[in-house]
Amino acid sequence: MTLTPYTKTLSAEDAAHVLRRTAFGATDAQIRALVGRRAADVAREALAFDQSLAPASPFDPATGATPGAMIQLTRAAWLYELTYGPHPLREKLALMWSNHFVIGTDKVRNQSALAGYLKVLRQHAATPDFTRLALAVAQTPAMLRYLDNDQNRKGKPNENFSRELMELFTTGIGHYTEQDVREGARALSGWTFTGGRGNKNFLEPQVFTFTARQHDAGRKTYLGRSGNLSPEDIVRIAATHPQTAVFVARKLHRAFLADTPDERAVQGSAETWRRTDGDVNAVLTELLSSAEFYASRARIIRSPVEFVVGALRTMGQPKLEPKALLNLTQTAGRMGQLLLQPDNVKGWDGGREWINDSTLLLRLQVAAALTLGKAAPTLDTAPSDLALLGSDRAPAALKSLNARQRTYLALVSPEFQLA
Amino acid sequence: MTDRRDFLKLSALAVAATSGMPGFLARAAAQAGGTKTLVVIQLTGGNDGLNTLIPYSNGAYYAARPTIAIPKKDVLTLTGDLGMHPALKPLMPLWDGGTFAWMENVGYPNPNRSHFASMAIWHTADPAQAQADGWIGRIAQTIGDPFCASNIGASTPQALRAADFSLPSIDGVDSFQLRLPQGLNTPFSQLLESPRSGEAAYLVQATQQMMKNTARVQENVKKYRAGATYPDTKFAGQLRDTARLIAAGVGQRVLYVSLGSFDTHAGQRAEQDELLSDLAGGLAAFHSDLERQGLADDVIVMGFSEFGRRVAENDSAGTDHGQGSVMFALGRGVRGGIHGSSPDLEDLADGDIRYRQDFRGVYASALTRWLGLDARVILNGDFTGPAWVA
Numbered sequence: 001m002t003l004t005p006y007t008k009t010l011s012a013e014d015a016a017h018v019l020r021r022t023a024f025g026a027t028d029a030q031i032r033a034l035v036g037r038r039a040a041d042v043a044r045e046a047l048a049f050d051q052s053l054a055p056a057s058p059f060d061p062a063t064g065a066t067p068g069a070m071i072q073l074t075r076a077a078w079l080y081e082l083t084y085g086p087h088p089l090r091e092k093l094a095l096m097w098s099n100h101f102v103i104g105t106d107k108v109r110n111q112s113a114l115a116g117y118l119k120v121l122r123q124h125a126a127t128p129d130f131t132r133l134a135l136a137v138a139q140t141p142a143m144l145r146y147l148d149n150d151q152n153r154k155g156k157p158n159e160n161f162s163r164e165l166m167e168l169f170t171t172g173i174g175h176y177t178e179q180d181v182r183e184g185a186r187a188l189s190g191w192t193f194t195g196g197r198g199n200k201n202f203l204e205p206q207v208f209t210f211t212a213r214q215h216d217a218g219r220k221t222y223l224g225r226s227g228n229l230s231p232e233d234i235v236r237i238a239a240t241h242p243q244t245a246v247f248v249a250r251k252l253h254r255a256f257l258a259d260t261p262d263e264r265a266v267q268g269s270a271e272t273w274r275r276t277d278g279d280v281n282a283v284l285t286e287l288l289s290s291a292e293f294y295a296s297r298a299r300i301i302r303s304p305v306e307f308v309v310g311a312l313r314t315m316g317q318p319k320l321e322p323k324a325l326l327n328l329t330q331t332a333g334r335m336g337q338l339l340l341q342p343d344n345v346k347g348w349d350g351g352r353e354w355i356n357d358s359t360l361l362l363r364l365q366v367a368a369a370l371t372l373g374k375a376a377p378t379l380d381t382a383p384s385d386l387a388l389l390g391s392d393r394a395p396a397a398l399k400s401l402n403a404r405q406r407t408y409l410a411l412v413s414p415e416f417q418l419a
Numbered sequence: 420m421t422d423r424r425d426f427l428k429l430s431a432l433a434v435a436a437t438s439g440m441p442g443f444l445a446r447a448a449a450q451a452g453g454t455k456t457l458v459v460i461q462l463t464g465g466n467d468g469l470n471t472l473i474p475y476s477n478g479a480y481y482a483a484r485p486t487i488a489i490p491k492k493d494v495l496t497l498t499g500d501l502g503m504h505p506a507l508k509p510l511m512p513l514w515d516g517g518t519f520a521w522m523e524n525v526g527y528p529n530p531n532r533s534h535f536a537s538m539a540i541w542h543t544a545d546p547a548q549a550q551a552d553g554w555i556g557r558i559a560q561t562i563g564d565p566f567c568a569s570n571i572g573a574s575t576p577q578a579l580r581a582a583d584f585s586l587p588s589i590d591g592v593d594s595f596q597l598r599l600p601q602g603l604n605t606p607f608s609q610l611l612e613s614p615r616s617g618e619a620a621y622l623v624q625a626t627q628q629m630m631k632n633t634a635r636v637q638e639n640v641k642k643y644r645a646g647a648t649y650p651d652t653k654f655a656g657q658l659r660d661t662a663r664l665i666a667a668g669v670g671q672r673v674l675y676v677s678l679g680s681f682d683t684h685a686g687q688r689a690e691q692d693e694l695l696s697d698l699a700g701g702l703a704a705f706h707s708d709l710e711r712q713g714l715a716d717d718v719i720v721m722g723f724s725e726f727g728r729r730v731a732e733n734d735s736a737g738t739d740h741g742q743g744s745v746m747f748a749l750g751r752g753v754r755g756g757i758h759g760s761s762p763d764l765e766d767l768a769d770g771d772i773r774y775r776q777d778f779r780g781v782y783a784s785a786l787t788r789w790l791g792l793d794a795r796v797i798l799n800g801d802f803t804g805p806a807w808v809a
Contacts, residue, residue, distance in 0.1 A: 106680070148684045148685050148735060148737075151684075151685050151734075151735035153734065155734075156733070156734030156735070157733070157734075158684060158685065158733055158734070158735050158737075158739070159684075159733075159739050159740075160684045160739070163532070163533075163740070167533055167535075173533055173535075173536055178532065178769065259618070298617065298618060298619055299617065299618060300618075301618060301622070334573065334590070335573075336573055336574050343574065343679075344463070344464075344534065344679075344680070345534070346534070346535050352618075352621065353574060353575070355621075355622065355625050356570075356574070356575050356587065356588035356625070356629075357587045357588060357589065357595065357625075357628070357629040357632050357633065358573060358588050358589060358590035358591070358594070358595065359573070359574075359588075359590075360625060360626055360629045361594065361595070361596075361597060361629065361633070364597065364599075368600060372600055395609070395610055395613050396609070396613075397606045397607075397609035397610040397612075397613075398606070398610065401603075401606060405600075405602075405603060405606075408600070408603070409603065409606055409607060409610055412607075413610055414615060414618070414619035414620075414622035414623055414626075415619065417622055418618055418619060418622070
């Protein structure tokens with residue numbers, strides 16, 4: 001069964017819901033502007049983003065004095081884009097893909113590699129062809145380095161990328177054999193990059209290259225296909241495998257519908273995926289204009305980055321000092337989500353995994369810093385209940401507090417922490 | 420012990436007053452009064468067991484690893500055939516004192532080379548991965564106390580997942596406290612009171628539990644006076660926090676600490692050497708701290724990794740994912756020595772060692788002999804293993 005279109009025009013609560021999911025949240029005025037619109041139009045417009053970036057970002061990773069400083073600036077520049085950029089849905093998708101095609105700054109410490117990786121995620125954020133996204137990511141020096149395919153040479157296979165390509169990026173576990181892992185590694189040999197090696201060359205450009213003499217050109221059998229398979233063939237076969245539709249559709253549902261997705265709805269999206277040959281844009285358009293989407297309020301626990309960016313966007317994107325934004329990227333890390341550095345190659349599990357005693361304490365501290373602290377942005381008018389809580393029915397506990405206190409408590413309420 | 424009883428009374432009351440609390444939290448804590456603590460160490464990423472406990476008399480080991488084998492001259496000799504990685508030197512006094520044990524060749528049926536599937540198997544103690552909750556979560560259910568096991572670190576591993584609730588994660592004892600701005604205590608409590616369902620109810624429950632847990636820790640943690648200097652690493656700092664919680668006597672029976680990342684596909688020697696050095700330095704300090712606190716009789720440490728690595732090195736001077744590996748344990752309650760036989764490096768399964776001991780047998784000893792629990796209930800079956808708990 002495919003998803004059911006949502007045919008009613010948007011109510012205020014519908015509008016708040018769609019902006020919480022596609023824009024990390026919004027101000028009262030931004031929400032009210034969508035009331036009465038059709039869900040399909042809202043979805044199409046949100047997905048029609050271009051590649052323009054927030055003007056005047058104070059962060060330029062190329063000015064980093066050390067690899068560590070460069071990485072911090074890269075993270076802060078991303079947080080800036082997430083918070084102030086013109087296309088929050090593009091950034092939300094880039095964040096989701098960075099949690100699917102995982103790399104980590106523990107190994108990737110080159111500026112051009114990180115910039116190139118982010119650029120690919122943004123360019124293909126709502127790709128009409130998943131295979132193109134998979135190929136583009138697989139050829140980034142960031143991925144080649146992170147999963148060691150730059151070490152994968154003829155007669156000297158390194159299986160790391162070959163395994164994770166299937167287990168984590170395409171089919172999911174249970175749909176391939178150890179033999180597929182080995183044969184895939186043989187076929188992927190020769191894909192590497194030039195430049196930027198060594199700690200001192202963290203600003204030197206890294207460029208993808210295919211070294212034919214390091215490629216195993218022999219016959220391989222991979223996921224049931226045989227021949228002199230090239231690296232491109234391997235990515236294409238894995239990306240177009242029927243199970244990939246289900247595996248990646250489930251990720252989309254976890255990002256946009258619910259931490260615990262409804263499997264029938266996932267199958268619906270997978271059906272659309274197969275019918276359109278992996279057109280992620282079509283799958284997302286259908287998903288964001290579906291009755292299932294509008295019926296799924298408060299079923300996603302905001303991640304640390306979504307919590308921080310959501311608070312700032314709900315507060316009307318107040319200007320923060322660059323230092324404050326740098327600190328917020330580190331704090332999001334202590335809450336469990338350091339940008340470009342998930343705990344491991346599987347990425348952040350999300351959902352209830354974001355919540356434990358220590359991370360809850362930090363959420364309270366961050367909310368206090370943004371509303372009550374000395375350096376807190378000015379709050380002339382507090383965000384409305386609709387903006388903060390997704391509905392106009394605020395709990396009685398919030399009445400009789402001043403604007404700052406009210407905003408603070410709303411930010412730490414279960415209602416704000418859910419999207 | 421008064422504190423402990425008061426706490427249990429308190430939490431029983433709180434449970435009674437809160438609707439929707441998971442059943443196991445309400446079953447109160449008649450069995451929680453044990454005094455022994457188990458510290459579980461997870462080496463994340465698949466630690467290479469063969470370069471940790473080294474079969475230095477075995478030519479096949481050196482033949483399989485021309486670049487990354489530990490040269491015989493560097494091995495810390497334990498027996499005629501086995502020795503430790505040189506980075507583990509800080510643990511030699513424990514070995515010599517008979518309080519350090521190695522469990523050889525541990526694994527499980529139908530090994531899975533995925534980090535995540537394999538980790539889930541160790542965490543759920545279920546090779547079929549049918550169980551979503553963790554073996555330590557089930558300990559908490561059996562004991563009936565939501566505070567009897569904690570993770571030290573930022574994110575809670577699956578091992579500590581209980582049927583309805585995640586057990587606490589304490590990312591730093593000092594920061595584990597709630598200070599609400601003035602005048603907001605009452606509105607905050609009121610905010611949490613209104614009835615909710617679904618994920619909102621979960622968040623309320625987690626927040627209320629956090630408030631209780633933090634209060635409890637802060638009341639007691641001042642009792643600790645450091646008995647050792649810890650190395651300046653995150654892992655050692657977490658072990659120091661572990662010692663502080665044990666000294667505080669807040670009643671935790673299991674504490675969980677992780678050290679990563681052992682996924683050494685390339686350039687293994689440099690990476691693993693540093694990690695093992697971090698491991699040994701932290702554990703040695705932890706043990707002397709407990710000795711000086713007079714707590715060494717009550718605490719044992721058990722360590723594992725989700726799998727070992729391929730016997731043969733790969734061509735990036737690293738190793739790919741393998742099967743069984745070693746486990747270790749230390750403490751005065753541990754019977755030191757080598758438990759089990761070394762893998763046969765000339766009879767391999769797909770390039771990996773064939774495991775001989777099921778890890779659930781190793782868990783079973785900790786559960787029955789150390790924590791005094793019924794291992795069959797927690798592991799869903801009867802498992803026997805080496806007698807590593809004295």
